[in-house]
Amino acid sequence: MRSLCFLLLLTLSFTSCKSSKKAKQKDSQVVINAKRALKNYDNNTAIVEDIEVSKAPISETKPAITKADAITSYALQFEGVRYKWGGTTSNGMDCSGLVFESFRANDIILPRISRDMAKQGDKIPLRKVQEGDLLFFKTANRRNNINHVGLIITTENDIQFIHATTRGGVIVSKLSEAYWNNAFVEARRIL
Incomplete structure (x- = not known):
């Protein structure tokens, strides 16, 4: 037996x-x-x-979830959260706080300020961006420094990114929108 x-x-x-x-x-x-x-x-x-x-x-079956998928999924859960300068929680979020927390939740520590984030990783051309890459912008400010960051969530048909704005809070925008296209400075890959 x-x-x-x-x-x-x-x-x-x-x-x-x-x-x-x-x-x-x-x-x-x-x-x-x-x-x-x-x-x-x-x-x-x-x-x-x-x-x-x-x-x-x-x-x-679906392939295993990538680090970029995990980071963007984490960021997307904050969509609709109001803007709060220096915010990093669902009670309020700013642009660099959103990116900082999304990477931190996946064991990647970035600087807390967008202009310092722009010194991390590798600069890449727009034609090579992928989900999880960062977009940096200079919006109307007196110092003419990078002062805004967004996290790419998709590159299909148009580059879409999640970020926090003072008017809309955490939203998804397209790089092809005139305002963001004109303010765009560079893309960087951290992963």
């Missing part, structure tokens, strides 16, 4: 193991139809007959 249990456990373990962590995740269900699995186990012998093993259809 022990050898039969061992044989069944061994068979099941081979049919359900994966070869590596990098292998695509696949949903598979192993159905075992064992007819007369134990026909005769007198004298500590077991006869296993008519075991059918079939696999249900395999469906593709």
Whole structure:
């Protein structure tokens, strides 16, 4: 009886193991139809007959979540939060606070001020931006410094970014909007 249990456990373990962590995740269900699995186990012998093993259809699953996905998802939960200078919570948020907290929640520490964030990572051309990259802006200010940052959430059809504005709070905007396009300075990749 022990050898039969061992044989069944061994068979099941081979049919359900994966070869590596990098292998695509696949949903598979192993159905075992064992007819007369134990026909005769007198004298500590077991006869296993008519075991059918079939696999249900395999469906593709989503790839593992990336760091950029995690950061943008975290930022998007603040959409609609009112603007508060120096804010970093759902009670109020400013642009650099939104980016700072979104990265910090994913174990990446950035400077707290947008002009200091603009010194981090690598400068990249707009044609190469991806989700999770940062956009920096100079809006009307006396010092002519970078004073605004946004986090790219998608590049499909148009670059969209989440940021906090004094009028709208935390919103999603498009870089193609005239105001943001004119104020744009550079894009940087932190990840």
